[in-house]
Amino acid sequence: MRPLVAHIDLDALRHNYQLACQCAPHSRSVAVIKANAYGHGALECARALAADASAFAVACLEEAVTLREGGITTPIILLEGIFSTDELAWVDEHRLWMAVHSAWQVEALLAFSPREPIPVWVKVDSGMHRLGFAPEDVSNVWAQLSEAPQASSLHLMSHFATADAADSRYFQQQMTRLQALATTLDAPLCLANSPATLAWPVSHGAWNRPGIMLFGSNPLETATPATDSLRPVMTLRSEIIALRDVEAGEPVGYGGRWRAPRRSRIAVVAGGYGDGYDRHAQDGTPVLVNGQHCPLVGKVSMDMFTVDVSGVADAVIGSEVVLWGRASNGAVLSIDDVARHCDTISYTLLTGVLPRVPRRYHGAFG
CATH class of the missing domain: 3.20.20.10 (Alanine racemase)
Incomplete structure (x- = not known):
């Protein structure tokens, strides 16, 4: 699936x-x-x-x-x-x-x-x-x-x-x-x-x-001890579905918005604006690949987006990608950070996750 x-x-x-x-x-x-x-x-x-x-x-x-x-x-x-x-x-x-x-x-x-x-x-x-x-x-x-x-x-x-x-x-x-x-x-x-x-x-x-x-999500303009104690409830998690190397100067994605500054390893991730991930995400929007911060590169497509994983030696097809939330190694990517790169707020990202994305619940119901 x-x-x-x-x-x-x-x-x-x-x-x-x-x-x-x-x-x-x-x-x-x-x-x-x-x-x-x-x-x-x-x-x-x-x-x-x-x-x-x-x-x-x-x-x-x-x-x-x-x-x-x-x-x-x-x-x-x-x-x-x-x-x-x-x-x-x-x-x-x-x-x-x-x-x-x-x-x-x-x-x-x-x-x-x-x-x-x-x-x-x-x-x-x-x-x-x-x-x-x-x-x-x-x-x-x-x-x-x-x-x-x-x-x-x-x-x-x-x-x-x-x-x-x-x-x-x-x-x-x-x-x-x-x-x-x-x-x-x-x-x-x-x-x-x-x-x-x-x-x-x-x-x-x-x-x-x-x-x-x-x-x-932190609703304040700055962090406080109380906001630092908040825990992310949603982790939007996917995987790498393809990998390729591109040469310096090669474009990636629709319109060629991003061009590789050097020879780069590009991962294709399952997830796009058809799932509610913001199409306005800019180059450099953070994701976690195997718990390591990596930049999104190129325009978000309906069903997938691309990430520069040149610095992640263990990135392979099937590697974990966290769009926001907590990675398996405990690293956390704040949805507020993602929202800033999309020129929006966490409210729109969370409410925008579409029904085709299954929700899986962890922790006992009250």
Whole structure:
């Protein structure tokens, strides 16, 4: 069978979740597993975390129902709430929590008759300017829901635009707005995403929402002792399927973008943009061959790419190639390093791994 496989380390996932909890010991942590757990497999990741996670968060009803039908009974919050009024019946049936960010969602909830009150998180636009009520409108929404038998366990939530940045000025502006609002309403908060969980204790509320950090990626601009403790959950591993020597000046790949500066040994690796590996990977993008760093050379093709293995004496057909993650000898290639060479972020690489790449899970389910 084709050797490209995404290996998912469930023990690393649990480790990273516990690290999020340790960063904010006075908060409860929602494990964000939207977008199929950032490409790792939502149901499998939820099962692995079920004994530890206080709640899960997803983007939409379909993702929540998949978890419920897979046997997950842990609380699940819909981060974007409902997209149509008829979804409220599903929210009620599957005992989901929901965010509200628009007046029509509040109106729909107040016109609905759930079997039991639905936990509601009111989303505030504190400066991200995507979803949420303007701060000056929140008090009225809060009052409506506080008096409504349809709603329970009200929280305020928001999202930071720059929590990952070293420049904290805009983050502080958002925090100031949210702290004032929470004080006025005496409201519990859910604010901290992964970077805020790691770097901004002031944002830690009743709940935090770690996401990308659960999968081993550093969401901050710089490394910290906490980010250095993250473990990669996905190892995207393949093998060399062909080897050839090329003379100095010879081109490799479509368009001849890369030309050998000297006589070079070129390995062909199973894996390409048809699997989700980024076609924008530049010459020099790192991979591990038998645990040694080697540069990608030439444009990525649909099903394969090429690597200069001139410095790897033991490279043969069948040798291990790690596109990101942990090699068999223990060497680690950070997905964040790969993302920088592709002019993108780890989120797009992880969520972009396509279904034809099989996932293999390691470590016992919870």
